[in-house]
Amino acid sequence: MGKSIFYSITTRRFNVRTKHVEYLVKTQEFYNELVKFYYDLYLDHLAGEQLSSQELLRALEKLTVVGRDKQEVPYLLPWKKVPLYFRRAAINAAVAAGKSYLMRNQQQRTRQFHQAVTFYKGMYQDMTESEVTLKVWNGEKWRWLRLRLSGNKIPENAQPMSPSIVIKSSGIELHIPVKELVPDGRNAKMRMEADEKICPVIFTNQDTCVICGCMTVDGKLENPNFIRGGRSYENHCKDVLDKIEKSRQASGDDGNCKANQKYWLKLKNLNDFYSHKFSREVIEYCLKHGAKILVLPEYQETYSKYVMTTVGNWSPLHLSGQIREKLKYKAWQEGILVLEVNEYHISSTCSVCGGKVKRKNLEYQCENGHRGNAYLNTVRNLGKRCLNGFGKQVK
Ligand SMILES: [Zn+2]
Incomplete structure (x- = not known):
């Protein structure tokens, strides 16, 4: 290797x-004052600069900390006794928050931070x-x-x-x-040259919420795997949401009172539990069948915006965001590489001939008469697009 x-x-x-x-509380409060100080300084004076995080760190220190040359600085840090690495942790956090503010339009600037301190x-x-x-x-x-x-x-x-x-x-x-x-650190090209199998994965809003298969380099899909449990996740969440709604009606508050905190925590735990469960099942499937590359659909921004909003926060499809995040690190730990492949038209074209498809429940039929399971058709298209991207000759 x-x-x-x-x-x-x-x-x-x-x-x-x-x-x-x-x-610990005092340390965190102090830290967040520092973060706020550097966040404002960054946005007011350095927001337009094309600098890496490392360069921004240096630039912000130059503005606020007297160096060996003893030159005055324009925005002297209003606190003494700030350990070097405490300050740097705060600057990094401030820059990350500042960049995130700049990327999202029309958001208010953060007035007060409540971040955890990194030591x-x-x-x-x-x-x-x-x-x-x-x-x-x-x-x-x-x-x-x-x-x-x-x-x-x-x-x-x-x-x-x-x-x-x-x-x-x-x-x-x-x-x-x-x-x-990591046990296998080869990049995608090396794996493809070794004709390793890939595992395309798609997500749905159904009970069968994760579907994957093992694809060989010639584009053949083996051992299709339908992972169920989407409905169970949705129903569990619905129970908790009902309780929140009931307590909201009973108390007439906005649902954020202390009594409801445990329900929100419960929802978060459900989200964690199911996304762990589904991602683990995909990784175990890859290990069992020897797939070395996990292929996920790369959603367009509009898809994420509109579809995710439509399906609601506590739906199987919405959970796919969490599943993807967990898949990424779990795969990496097992020596499996994750690639994201453009999902454009993967569900509306035929994986055999490329013709347009019509769906009837779980079945699809294309204009040239090919038919089969609609989800597997999507999985095949995703896998083939990945293989084509590496110049593989796929039928
Ligand atoms: Zn066809």
Whole structure:
């Protein structure tokens, strides 16, 4: 194989125990003031510049921090005693938030941030599965605080990276990103040259909400796989939404009161549970059948905007957004590559002859008389488009 070494990065969540929750809260408040300061500075003075995040970091530091040359700076940081890597974490967060603001039109600028603090190097020490020491702000000065951790593991041979403290009403969590070696780091071209199998995947708003198959380089689709459970997800969500609606009617509030928080949490958990379940099933399918490339339909922006809005937030099709995100990192961890292929016309043309198709329930029929399962037709078109993109001769 190639000389390059490839990694995946995933986040492990740990429960935190400490006597000094208030220090963590103070640290986060301080951090978010810094984020806000740099966010405004970025948008007011550097928004038009074509700079990388690294260059922006340097530019923002030049504007706010006196360097070795002792020259005055135009927007001196209004706080003293800000550790270097605390500041850099805040600048990175501010730049990310600023870029996201610039990309979305007609949104209000953020007035107050509530972001979790990432502890870069110099801000944490001695991190294991059971404890970590963080540099925290107690309102007056910086000090080291030892925290107990529980509830998760750092995999063997994995490299833990800069952790974040996430303050929730249910408790405090430490999120540790871990870097692991990926078993197969070949790029798409190398895999195609080795005639590896691909696995095209489509998503629907039906009970059978994920459909995939294994395609060989000559375009033959084997072992079609219909993953069910879309209706079950939808019904579970509907139960919870009904409860929210009932409590809304009973209390006459906007549905965001404390009693309803647990329901929203429940919805989020359902979303997490099902997207994990479906994505795991696809990955296991790929491993079982030896598919080395996962092919997902790349939606047009208009599709995402209109179709996703139409189907509603708690529908199987809407869940596909979460499934895709999870597929991307799970595939990478297993040495499977994810490609996104333009989905234009994949469901409205015949995978045998390219003619126009008509659908009748689950069946399709094309203008030249080919017929079959409409979803598999879409899966075939997606897989063939991927193979064609790599110059494979597909029938
Ligand atoms: Zn046809």
